[in-house]
Each structure stands twice: as structure tokens, then as C-alpha cells.
Amino acid sequence: MPIYRAAWVLPIVGPPIRDAGVGIDHGRIAAIHTAPFPPAADVIDLGDAAILPGLVNAHTHLELSWLRGRVPPRARFDEWVRDVMRVRREGNPAIIQRAITEAIAEACASGTSLVGDITNTLATVTPLLASDLGGVVFREVIGFQRAKAEEVVSRAVAQLQGIAWTNGLRGALCAHAPYSVSPAAFRTIAQHVEANGGITSVHVAESPEEVEFVKTAGGAPRAVLEELQVWDATWQAPACGPVEYLDRLGYLGRQTLAVHCVQATSDDLALLRDRGVTLVTCPRSNRWTGAGDPPVAAFFNSGVRMAIGTDSLASAPDLNLFAELAEARRLAPDAPAGALLRAATLSGAEALGFADEYGSIEMGKRARLIAVEVPRSPQGVEEYLLSGVTPDHVKWIGEEGTRDEGRGPRD
Numbered sequence: 092m093p094i095y096r097a098a099w100v101l102p103i104v105g106p107p108i109r110d111a112g113v114g115i116d117h118g119r120i121a122a123i124h125t126a127p128f129p130p131a132a133d134v135i136d137l138g139d140a141a142i143l144p145g146l147v148n149a150h151t152h153l154e155l156s157w158l159r160g161r162v163p164p165r166a167r168f169d170e171w172v173r174d175v176m177r178v179r180r181e182g183n184p185a186i187i188q189r190a191i192t193e194a195i196a197e198a199c200a201s202g203t204s205l206v207g208d209i210t211n212t213l214a215t216v217t218p219l220l221a222s223d224l225g226g227v228v229f230r231e232v233i234g235f236q237r238a239k240a241e242e243v244v245s246r247a248v249a250q251l252q253g254i255a256w257t258n259g260l261r262g263a264l265c266a267h268a269p270y271s272v273s274p275a276a277f278r279t280i281a282q283h284v285e286a287n288g289g290i291t292s293v294h295v296a297e298s299p300e301e302v303e304f305v306k307t308a309g310g311a312p313r314a315v316l317e318e319l320q321v322w323d324a325t326w327q328a329p330a331c332g333p334v335e336y337l338d339r340l341g342y343l344g345r346q347t348l349a350v351h352c353v354q355a356t357s358d359d360l361a362l363l364r365d366r367g368v369t370l371v372t373c374p375r376s377n378r379w380t381g382a383g384d385p386p387v388a389a390f391f392n393s394g395v396r397m398a399i400g401t402d403s404l405a406s407a408p409d410l411n412l413f414a415e416l417a418e419a420r421r422l423a424p425d426a427p428a429g430a431l432l433r434a435a436t437l438s439g440a441e442a443l444g445f446a447d448e449y450g451s452i453e454m455g456k457r458a459r460l461i462a463v464e465v466p467r468s469p470q471g472v473e474e475y476l477l478s479g480v481t482p483d484h485v486k487w488i489g490e491e492g493t494r495d496e497g498r499g500p501r502d
Contacts, residue, residue: 092116093133094124095488097462099141099472103437103451106429107472113142115458115489122454135488137462141472142488143432144450145204145459146412147226147439150292150350150371150400153208153215157182157190158405164379168298169311171380175405184214191215194410195222201411201482204459205450207292207348207371207400207443209265216254225259225459227443229292232276233267235316236323240275248283261444265292266342269333270304270312273323277340290346290444292371296333296359297351298382305333334359343368348442350400353377353385360393369396369442374418376402387422391430398439417479428473458489 096112100123112128114121128134161178165171195218198206206226208215216228230251234243244264251262266272266280284291296302303310308328316322329336334355337343345367352359352370363370372385390397401407401415408414416435423431440450448457464484465475 092121093135093489094128095135095137095142095460095462096124096126096128097137097140097142098465098467100452101141101143101432101473101476102453103144103429103433104453107141111142113452113458113460113489115460118458118489120452120454120456120458120460123452137488139465139467140462141465141476142452142460142462143476144436144452144456145461145487146202146435147205147207147398147437147443147445147450148198148203148400148410148412149207149348149369149398149439149442150373150402151198151206151208151410152210152403152405153191153194153206153219154187154210154212155179155403155405156194157187158403159190159408162405165381167300167311167381169300169315171406172315187214188218190404192218194404195219195224197482198410199223199487200485201409201413202461202463202480202485202487203410203412205259205440205443205445207439209292213250213254216260219260220258222258225445225449227261227263227290229263229265231265231267232280233271234276235271235273235321235326237273237275237325238323240273240279244276244279244283259445263289263291265348268294268297268301269336270301270316273326274340277337277342281340281342284346290348290442291342292348292350293337293342294350295337295352296349296354297377298380299354301333302354304328305336306330332356332359334362338362338366348398351377351382351385352390353382355386355389357389357393360389360395364393364395367396369398369438371398371400371439371442372419373400373402373407373415374422375408375415376406379406384422387419388424388426391423391426396438396442397430397434398442399435411480411482413476413480413485416477420477428477431477432473460488462486462488 094112100111304312343366437450
């Protein structure tokens with residue numbers, strides 16, 4: 092049984108351990124060792140490195156990867172949305188598939204082990220099944236017209252049920268956003284998730300335009316719905332914030348990933364915390380789309396469970412979760428470094444339903460571990476990992492046997 096020794100081991104469930112090693116047996120974590128190591132041990136010395144669990148990108152859209160460089164940053168969210176809608180009409184299936192494959196490789200190269208992938212087309216399923224990435228593929232429901240709620244949800248459920256989910260991947264149902272999904276569809280999705288014991292996701296409180304729409308039924312989202320001829324004249328604005336609106340619909344709970352929340356108030360954050368929701372922040376994307384900087388410090392101070400995502404390459408320069416962590420650190424300079432790292436590992440694994448296997452270095456968990464080159468200084472290893480680690484400083488370790496032992500059927 093090899094022991095991978097490094098300057099630091101970060102279990103995530105405890106403080107960093109100086110001059111330690113991780114024993115791996117058949118793709119599983121067997122033990123954490125501290126120096127001196129057993130005399131007969133097969134020690135693989137990684138030198139000045141930190142060993143930590145593979146990262147968890149709790150929110151991304153891999154099928155939009157082909158839009159990298161095609162959608163410029165915008166000052167207003169509705170302008171960015173219109174750009175995406177326009178450019179997506181030009182999509183070529185071969186280009187889209189190639190970009191998905193390249194994006195998966197990019198995510199893996201930067202240390203990502205799990206993803207929460209949002210898809211409208213399921214184009215990401217086949218390449219994900221063939222890859223080393225595990226996680227959840229969320230089939231996203233969009234449909235604002237009440238009369239079509241059962242139809243759009245039933246179609247999405249049937250598509251998910253027609254896939255053989257293996258290799259550490261699961262399928263799930265989710266709603267897009269309060270301005271694009273009818274109340275009836277929200278309720279139907281929530282009922283399906285509760286009945287089947289799954290998880291779900293939703294973009295919420297992302298932009299000022301969304302807040303205005305939910306409060307008044309006006310603004311840019313309504314204009315887009317009317318232009319697309321999918322406006323439902325029977326819909327009445329709940330005259331509250333988007334988070335409270337989803338709570339009234341029974342959509343918020345421990346099974347829910349609430350994504351973005353840039354416009355969330357302190358009352359919204361308290362509600363999310365009390366419902367056991369996981370808030371997924373994607374700060375670089377929020378600035379790109381014109382939604383604004385998320386209040387990451389307020390997220391941490393509220394006590395809500397936090398996870399990190401990159402969002403898509405239509406609104407982020409790369410899928411490097413370490414870069415996303417660096418931006419989160421800039422926005423929350425006083426947040427504990429360990430809490431930020433937990434958000435990018437164990438909290439994401441918990442939210443996606445994989446905490447029994449991923450997200451921390453604990454005996455029996457899958458050995459999807461990375462080693463990150465770090466400076467020789469014995470101080471501040473957690474802070475260094477929040478400084479913007481690049482993929483050339485990341486490598487996977489202990490992978491022999493991992494695919495067979497650690498990537499078997501999940502459902």
C-alpha cells in the first residue's frame with residue numbers, strides 16, 4: 092500500500108497536517124500518516140505540495156462551453172441573456188460536442204472531481220460518462236406557461252429515466268429560474284424530487300431585473316417572454332423577493348441548490364439557512380453577466396451552507412475552481428480560509444449527494460486526490476490555495492485502481 096507524503100495534507104474535516112501522508116489501498120483512502128512513517132512503507136514523496144480532495148464545481152453548464160469568447164461581458168444581465176440566446180442559434184453539433192469534451196478535460200486538469208452540470212439538451216451525458224468526472228447532470232426545465240407545466244416536466248423526467256447512469260454520474264431534475272418557469276412547474280418538480288429522494292437546483296435572486304419581475308411582473312424578463320410569445324397572462328406577481336417566492340412554492344429545502352443569490356437580502360439568507368438550502372456562488376460569472384458582485388462575506392456570515400461553481404464558459408474565462416476561490420477570497424477577505432476550501436470540496440459533495448465518497452480525506456472514501464505545489468514556508472497553506480492556483484501546479488495522485496473501484500455504478 093503506497094503512502095503519498097507531502098508537506099501538507101488537508102483533510103478538510105480538520106486542520107491542515109504538516110509533513111503527513113495519505114495511504115491508498117485499491118483506490119480508497121486507507122489512513123492519514125504523520126512522520127515518521129512505518130519503516131517498511133512504500134513512501135512516494137511529493138515534496139513541497141499539499142494533498143487535498145478533488146474539488147467540487149457545484150454549478151456549471153458544460154454544454155455552453157462552445158460559447159467561450161463569443162459572448163462579451165455586459166453591464167446588464169438582460170443584455171447578456173439576449174446575447175446568449177442570439178449566439179446559441181448558431182450552434183453546430185460537432186463544435187458543441189468537441190467543446191464539451193475539451194471543457195471536461197480542462198476541469199479535470201485544474202483538480203475538479205465532481206460537477207453539478209446544468210443541461211437543456213443532455214448533450215453532456217455521453218462525454219461525462221466517458222470521463223473521470225463524477226457528479227450530477229441536472230436536466231433543466233424551462234416553461235413559463237402554466238398550461239404546459241405537466242408536459243415539460245414529464246418530458247424531462249422521461250429523458251432522465253432513459254439514461255443508464257453509471258461511472259459516478261446521476262441524473263436530476265431542476266428548474267431554471269423564477270422568471271422562466273411557471274408556479275405549476277416549480278411545484279411539480281418539487282413533488283417529483285420529494286417523492287424520489289433526489290436533489291434539485293435553481294438560479295435565483297441573480298439580477299436586479301429578476302427581482303423587479305417577481306415584485307411587479309414588469310421589466311426586461313417580461314419583455315423577453317412576450318417577444319418569445321410564451322408570456323402567461325394568468326401569472327400574477329407575488330410582490331415579494333425571488334427567494335420568498337420559491338419558498339411559497341415549496342421549492343426550498345435540504346435537497347435544493349440555490350445558485351447565485353447576488354441580490355439576496357439578509358432575510359433571504361436566513362431563510363435559505365433555515366431551510367437547509369445550499370447556496371452556490373459563482374462570483375466571476377456574476378460580474379461578467381452584469382448581475383454584480385455577490386455578497387460572499389454576507390453568505391458566510393449568515394451561516395448558510397456554501398458551495399462554489401464556475402458557471403459556464405459563456406460567462407467565465409475558464410473552469411478552474413481555484414480561480415473562482417481566489418475571487419471569493421477577494422470578496423470575503425475575512426472569511427476563514429478553511430471555510431472557503433470546504434465550500435469548494437465537502438460542502439459541494441454534500442449538496443450533490445456524494446459526501447460519503449468525495450470531498451474530504453477520510454478513511455474509506457474514494458482516493459480522488461490532488462497534489463498542489465506550494466511554497467516551502469510552513470505557514471499559510473490554506474491561504475496560498477486561495478491565491479489563484481493554476482492547472483500546471485496541480486496533479487492527480489493515487490489513481491491506480493480508482494476508475495474500477497471508485498467509479499462504479501451509483502444508482
